[in-house]
Amino acid sequence: MSASPASSAPAAAIFCRGLRKHYGSVRAVDGLDLEIRPGECFGLLGPNGAGKTTTIEILEGLTPPDSGEVRILGRAWGTHERELRARLGISLQETRFSEKLTVFETLELFRSLYPSGRDPELLLADLALEEKRDARVGKLSGGQRQRLAVACALAGDPEILFLDEPTTGLDPQSRLQLWEKMETFRATGRTVLLTTHYMEEAERLCDRVAIVDHGRIIAEGSPAELVAGLQAPHIVEFASEPPLSETEVHAIAGVRDVRRRDGSWFAGVASLVDAVPALLSTLDREGARLVTLSTHQATLEDVFISLTGRELRDE
Amino acid sequence: MSEPRRGRSALSMLTRARVLEFVREPEAIFWVFAFPVLMALVLGFAFRDRPPDPLPVGVVAGPSAGSLSAALAKSSGVRPVPFATREEGLAALRIGKIALLVEEAPDLVYRFDPTRPDARLARLEADDAIQRSRGRRDPAAPKEALVHEKGSRYIDFLVPGILGLNLMGTGIWGIGFSIVNARLKKTLKLMVATPMRKSDYLFAQILSRFVFLVLEVAVILVFGVFVFGVPVRGSVALVLFVAFLGALSFAGLGLLVVARAQTLEAASGLMNLVMVPMWLVSGVFFSAERFPKATQPLIHALPLTALNDALRAVMLEGKGVPAIGRELAVLVLWGAISFAAALKIFRWQ
Numbered sequence: 091m092s093a094s095p096a097s098s099a100p101a102a103a104i105f106c107r108g109l110r111k112h113y114g115s116v117r118a119v120d121g122l123d124l125e126i127r128p129g130e131c132f133g134l135l136g137p138n139g140a141g142k143t144t145t146i147e148i149l150e151g152l153t154p155p156d157s158g159e160v161r162i163l164g165r166a167w168g169t170h171e172r173e174l175r176a177r178l179g180i181s182l183q184e185t186r187f188s189e190k191l192t193v194f195e196t197l198e199l200f201r202s203l204y205p206s207g208r209d210p211e212l213l214l215a216d217l218a219l220e221e222k223r224d225a226r227v228g229k230l231s232g233g234q235r236q237r238l239a240v241a242c243a244l245a246g247d248p249e250i251l252f253l254d255e256p257t258t259g260l261d262p263q264s265r266l267q268l269w270e271k272m273e274t275f276r277a278t279g280r281t282v283l284l285t286t287h288y289m290e291e292a293e294r295l296c297d298r299v300a301i302v303d304h305g306r307i308i309a310e311g312s313p314a315e316l317v318a319g320l321q322a323p324h325i326v327e328f329a330s331e332p333p334l335s336e337t338e339v340h341a342i343a344g345v346r347d348v349r350r351r352d353g354s355w356f357a358g359v360a361s362l363v364d365a366v367p368a369l370l371s372t373l374d375r376e377g378a379r380l381v382t383l384s385t386h387q388a389t390l391e392d393v394f395i396s397l398t399g400r401e402l403r404d405e
Numbered sequence: 406m407s408e409p410r411r412g413r414s415a416l417s418m419l420t421r422a423r424v425l426e427f428v429r430e431p432e433a434i435f436w437v438f439a440f441p442v443l444m445a446l447v448l449g450f451a452f453r454d455r456p457p458d459p460l461p462v463g464v465v466a467g468p469s470a471g472s473l474s475a476a477l478a479k480s481s482g483v484r485p486v487p488f489a490t491r492e493e494g495l496a497a498l499r500i501g502k503i504a505l506l507v508e509e510a511p512d513l514v515y516r517f518d519p520t521r522p523d524a525r526l527a528r529l530e531a532d533d534a535i536q537r538s539r540g541r542r543d544p545a546a547p548k549e550a551l552v553h554e555k556g557s558r559y560i561d562f563l564v565p566g567i568l569g570l571n572l573m574g575t576g577i578w579g580i581g582f583s584i585v586n587a588r589l590k591k592t593l594k595l596m597v598a599t600p601m602r603k604s605d606y607l608f609a610q611i612l613s614r615f616v617f618l619v620l621e622v623a624v625i626l627v628f629g630v631f632v633f634g635v636p637v638r639g640s641v642a643l644v645l646f647v648a649f650l651g652a653l654s655f656a657g658l659g660l661l662v663v664a665r666a667q668t669l670e671a672a673s674g675l676m677n678l679v680m681v682p683m684w685l686v687s688g689v690f691f692s693a694e695r696f697p698k699a700t701q702p703l704i705h706a707l708p709l710t711a712l713n714d715a716l717r718a719v720m721l722e723g724k725g726v727p728a729i730g731r732e733l734a735v736l737v738l739w740g741a742i743s744f745a746a747a748l749k750i751f752r753w754q
Contacts, residue, residue, distance in 0.1 A: 152598060152754065175600035182598070186590040190429040191422055202418035203599040226429075246599065 109158035120305035136302035179248030189228030204246030233264025322358025419609035476538030482530035564629035576655025638723030
């Protein structure tokens with residue numbers, strides 16, 4: 091298009107470089123670069139306090155960064171705010187709508203704020219809220235409120251949808267329902283940026299994820315790439331009586347990393363067919379009885395642990 | 406082409422949302438419509454039209470106590486209260502149960518506190534009654550013509566004041582709480598994440614006030630006119646217009662007061678800081694002229710003083726626009742300046 095200074099990435103839907111933001115002595119965002127292509131569903135994944143919300147709110151033009159460059163659809167917030175606002179849909183973390191308005195009134199209100207957009211009746215249907223059309227927002231369940239928040243974000247028929255922790259605090263069924271709606275939106279070729287600390291969510295919805303910790307991106311790629319990049323793509327989880335020592339677990343053939351949780355050992359291994367027989371013979375040699383044994387494919391959670399040595403979810 | 410149409414529709418939808426929020430809040434209805442009527446009712450009855458109460462005058466027991474009491478009982482201005490001893494009488498005087506204590510032992514003595522107006526009045530009335538009972542003849546015999554002019558009673562003064570007070574209260578509380586609530590719930594932040602014009606949001610708050618204005622003014626006026634016979638000598642349309650400018654002024658002020666408040670507590674404190682001084686000095690319950698002369702320019706620059714003065718001028722004196730031009734200008738200036746300032750410093754998240 092025109093010779094814009096963002097020559098670095100005219101094609102990116104969302105682009106930022108060298109983003110920094112600190113609150114007092116806390117560096118919420120500490121030098122963060124992103125480039126999200128049009129049509130991509132991109133996830134910012136990380137524990138609470140990693141800087142995900144600060145990052146997404148900077149990209150949404152709601153929080154000014156201390157330094158760094160942001161381009162949304164090739165435009166800068168400083169010069170094209172009104173245009174960008176009309177082209178984006180935003181759902182914030184923990185927004186509460188006015189409880190006195192009905193679902194439909196709320197949708198109509200948000201629709202009226204955009205120059206063009208989707209018919210509120212269609213939005214109701216899209217988000218499975220028809221039955222709650224005339225219910226007061228105050229009477230909705232958590233899942234219904236969250237769907238309303240997404241419906242309001244879609245009211246302007248946006249090119250990019252920003253969702254900050256869209257399913258936090260929802261029951262599994264509501265989460266599943268919301269995921270289906272987000273997949274439908276993605277299928278229309280629009281761009282989605284979401285933050286989450288749920289692995290399953292990122293793995294299911296996102297084309298690519300960036301794992302964020304302490305305000306920086308520590309890994310980026312498709313969920314499959316990230317898992318494949320692990321030295322130990324399988325996890326063997328077991329407990330024995332008496333338990334093995336950490337040295338003994340490390341000594342088992344093919345074990346790459348080890349962690350202990352709730353009395354069980356979690357051993358990351360390169361190959362199950364090598365590691366499981368080796369584990370059994372170690373137990374046999376030590377005279378220990380196997381209490382539990384299970385294996386699973388490594389997930390993004392294991393990626394996070396292997397990168398940071400910490401669990402993703404604070405328990 | 407579509408730009409201005411969208412703007413108007415966003416403004417009307419924002420206004421509608423605010424109106425719906427309000428009518429679905431029963432407490433809000435009470436404070437806006439029922440409370441002022443209750444207040445006027447209570448105050449109206451406290452100061453209702455009736456012959457003044459006779460002032461209680463103590464009489465200490467003694468040989469002439471009976472004749473003194475009989476003389477006092479004949480007066481319409483005082484009534485006798487017997488006491489067995491001087492000490493009991495003095496005790497009653499100290500706590501204000503009686504306005505004056507009379508004793509004849511053997512000289513006639515009036516005991517009273519001269520700083521109390523009712524005590525001085527009781528002394529005059531009691532002395533009159535006693536002197537006449539002992540044979541005084543008055544050289545002149547004037548006839549009394551009592552005047553009960555509607556419009557000069559306390560309730561006539563009070564009703565426009567309550568109207569002004571209510572317009573201030575609903576403007577500042579109504580707008581203030583809804584804004585701080587929306588800020589706390591992050592609805593404000595979500596709205597500025599849309600292409601909404603910020604001025605539309607704030608202007609919708611003011612517009613929604615006008616929706617209820619006519620009703621609010623009507624409730625208080627109808628009540629004042631029909632229950633207490635308060636006169637509306639000027640044009641009703643002008644009363645409404647003055648109320649409209651008052652509402653505009655206080656809506657702007659309400660927006661400014663909570664432009665940056667982050668909590669309900671901070672907002673309440675600020676709203677009280679703005680309103681309580683005006684409750685006191687702006688001539689709601691008593692005339693603002695009672696404050697020292699040096700403070701008058703300041704007091705008359707306050708929006709509530711201007712509103713009350715303008716309402717009284719139109720309702721009680723039947724004045725027209727030219728006579729209240731200064732007051733109307735004060736209201737418009739407060740409204741416009743505070744709205745502009747609020748828009749400038751408003752905290753959206």
